Amino acid sequence: MKKKLGHKSWLITLICLLYSSIIILLLFITLISSFKDSTEIVTDIFALPSMWNFRHYIEVITQNHFLKSMWNSIFITGVSITGLLIVSSMLAYGYARYDFKGKSFLQTFILLGMMFPIQLGVLINYRIINALHLVNTPWGLILIYIGNLSLAAFLFMRFFKKLPEALAESAKIDGANEFTIFFRIMMPLSKPILGTVALVSGLTIYNDFYMPLIFLSGEQRTATVMLQECLSSFLFFIEKVFPMVVISVIPVILMYLLCSKQLIEGLTAGAEKT
Amino acid sequence: MGNTVKKKKKRRPYLWFMLPGLIFYCMFMIIPLIATSFLSLSSWDGLGELTFTGIENYKRLFLDPANAATYWNAFGNNMKFILCEYFIIVPIQVGVAYMLYSKIRWYKFFQAIFFLPYVLSTAVIAFFGTIFFNASFGIVNKALLTLGVSRVNLPGWLADPKMMFPILIGIGIWSSATIGMLIILSNMKNVSYETIESSTIDGAGSFQRFLYIILPDIGPGMINVLVLDIIWGITLFDLPYMLAGTFGGMDGRLDFVNMYFYRIAFGSGSMSRLNIDLGYAATIGTVTFLFILLFTSVMNFALGKVKVWNE
Numbered sequence: 001m002k003k004k005l006g007h008k009s010w011l012i013t014l015i016c017l018l019y020s021s022i023i024i025l026l027l028f029i030t031l032i033s034s035f036k037d038s039t040e041i042v043t044d045i046f047a048l049p050s051m052w053n054f055r056h057y058i059e060v061i062t063q064n065h066f067l068k069s070m071w072n073s074i075f076i077t078g079v080s081i082t083g084l085l086i087v088s089s090m091l092a093y094g095y096a097r098y099d100f101k102g103k104s105f106l107q108t109f110i111l112l113g114m115m116f117p118i119q120l121g122v123l124i125n126y127r128i129i130n131a132l133h134l135v136n137t138p139w140g141l142i143l144i145y146i147g148n149l150s151l152a153a154f155l156f157m158r159f160f161k162k163l164p165e166a167l168a169e170s171a172k173i174d175g176a177n178e179f180t181i182f183f184r185i186m187m188p189l190s191k192p193i194l195g196t197v198a199l200v201s202g203l204t205i206y207n208d209f210y211m212p213l214i215f216l217s218g219e220q221r222t223a224t225v226m227l228q229e230c231l232s233s234f235l236f237f238i239e240k241v242f243p244m245v246v247i248s249v250i251p252v253i254l255m256y257l258l259c260s261k262q263l264i265e266g267l268t269a270g271a272e273k274t
Numbered sequence: 275m276g277n278t279v280k281k282k283k284k285r286r287p288y289l290w291f292m293l294p295g296l297i298f299y300c301m302f303m304i305i306p307l308i309a310t311s312f313l314s315l316s317s318w319d320g321l322g323e324l325t326f327t328g329i330e331n332y333k334r335l336f337l338d339p340a341n342a343a344t345y346w347n348a349f350g351n352n353m354k355f356i357l358c359e360y361f362i363i364v365p366i367q368v369g370v371a372y373m374l375y376s377k378i379r380w381y382k383f384f385q386a387i388f389f390l391p392y393v394l395s396t397a398v399i400a401f402f403g404t405i406f407f408n409a410s411f412g413i414v415n416k417a418l419l420t421l422g423v424s425r426v427n428l429p430g431w432l433a434d435p436k437m438m439f440p441i442l443i444g445i446g447i448w449s450s451a452t453i454g455m456l457i458i459l460s461n462m463k464n465v466s467y468e469t470i471e472s473s474t475i476d477g478a479g480s481f482q483r484f485l486y487i488i489l490p491d492i493g494p495g496m497i498n499v500l501v502l503d504i505i506w507g508i509t510l511f512d513l514p515y516m517l518a519g520t521f522g523g524m525d526g527r528l529d530f531v532n533m534y535f536y537r538i539a540f541g542s543g544s545m546s547r548l549n550i551d552l553g554y555a556a557t558i559g560t561v562t563f564l565f566i567l568l569f570t571s572v573m574n575f576a577l578g579k580v581k582v583w584n585e
Binding site (some may be wrong): 009010012013016020023024025027029030033036037041042043044045046086087090091093094095097098100109110111113115116117118119120121122123124125127128143144146147148149150153178179182199203206207208210214223224225227228231232234241245247248252253255256260263264267268 | 286287288289290292294295296297298299301302303304305306307309310313320338356373378379380384386387389390392393395396397398399400402404405406408410411413416433453456457459460503505509511512516520532539540552556559562563564567570
């Protein structure tokens with residue numbers, strides 16, 4: 001039925017196709033160029049490599065220790081997400097399941113963080129992390145990322161408000177305490193929302209540039225920062241930048257292909273309320 | 275909110291649930307925000323004594339010739355960016371969202387392509403920008419050469435100061451318009467199907483349907499997009515930093531408030547640690563903070579109005 005809606009104009013399809021082919025061309029060029037030497041790239045960016053060698057991949061890994069940076073990114077993302085999921089789901093559950101004074105104020109208070117990006121507090125955050133002796137360690141960043149919990153808490157709040165109360169009540173009659181109810185009953189029910197939050201926040205953290213730029217250097221750099229540093233002297237690093245991009249993009253593209261539907265759901269839900 | 279729990283014991287379990295989150299949130303989000311605005315009233319290099327200076331930093335930011343010029347140039351660029359968002363990016367977002375909404379041919383495939391840049395980091399986006407627009411070997415110029423444009427007439431793209439800003443906007447559309455597009459699309463999907471169906475019976479074409487039925491109905495969602503655009507526009511950092519460097523390129527054409535903040539707060543290149551002035555940096559941050567606060571309040575007020583109209 002719904003198919004009647006909408007235009008099937010070939011012009012629009014054509015424009016979209018053109019656009020899509022540019023994007024696919026970009027990805028393709030990046031992939032083939034990662035096998036080329038710098039002179040080959042500069043003389044003709046469209047040409048296929050004269051020989052397919054993995055030399056630059058090996059250089060990037062052995063000389064630039066790019067895998068270390070990748071590991072830093074993944075480690076920071078993984079630990080932050082775990083912390084964020086625990087802390088923000090508990091916060092949202094406490095908020096959604098109980099009535100108490102100042103509840104609506106609390107909601108506004110928590111949503112404030114969605115209005116003001118973490119960059120605005122970075123001066124003081126730097127002092128705090130410095131005082132904890134965690135500058136240039138992954139842990140400093142992890143603490144900040146967990147503190148930036150507004151979006152995650154908001155997504156959980158929406159979810160818990162919809163869960164039927166009877167579930168918790170019946171468990172309570174069976175003698176389960178509040179925390180058992182939360183971890184044994186609510187958490188397993190929350191799998192879809194856990195996935196969504198992990199996806200949306202994980203992506204933001206993995207791709208973040210500003211915070212790692214300020215807090216990490218040398219060995220501790222994340223993949224984005226290292227990539228940007230090579231990019232800033234592009235011509236010098238030209239044959240290394242391409243393999244780096246390919247390596248750093250693989251996890252996100254995979255994730256995108258596997259769970260784009262969930263990702264889009266999470267993003268939309270998070271943006272509906274400001 | 276009917277979630278009452280009989281409080282048999284006088285304990286408050288919700289506190290224990292919320293405490294860890296609130297501690298993290300206050301410590302790394304709220305306190306830094308508030309403390310920054312206090313810091314803006316003082317002078318501090320991060321190591322020595324902190325001295326209270328009142329509104330001295332604000333005077334320096336807005337009035338002192340040497341500093342104000344840089345700040346106003348950057349701020350002007352932020353405003354230019356926000357205007358471009360409103361008048362170029364938002365219409366494109368609406369248009370593309372409507373295309374996807376009306377299920378053009380192969381829309382699932384196109385949707386996947388349109389949303390792809392969202393998952394890429396800005397560094398990767400800037401990389402694509404570079405290989406696309408590089409003057410000597412970039413894809414566009416290579417293609418133009420093949421099409422017979424002579425080497426002398428090739429545009430300089432990123433090397434040409436005049437073209438930097440348009441390129442920034444172009445890459446911005448490609449990479450970051452996604453979120454707004456999603457919000458608009460999901461709002462369109464909420465427009466009741468019956469309204470649309472009856473309009474089809476009345477003989478409304480797809481463009482009329484768009485203009486008279488869908489556009490008014492997505493109003494509240496649009497406000498969200500506009501608010502997010504303000505926040506994005508005033509805190510812009512990654513992309514111009516990567517495309518043009520710490521100082522925003524030639525004549526500071528891609529210099530933005532947040533980049534100025536970064537230079538003052540963390541120093542860079544020729545500006546060594548000696549120039550770091552945290553009080554002054556905090557002032558820049560606080561002005562941005564107030565800017566967001568002001569505009570989101572205005573927008574929320576407008577949102578209230580829109581809701582009234584729709585009832």
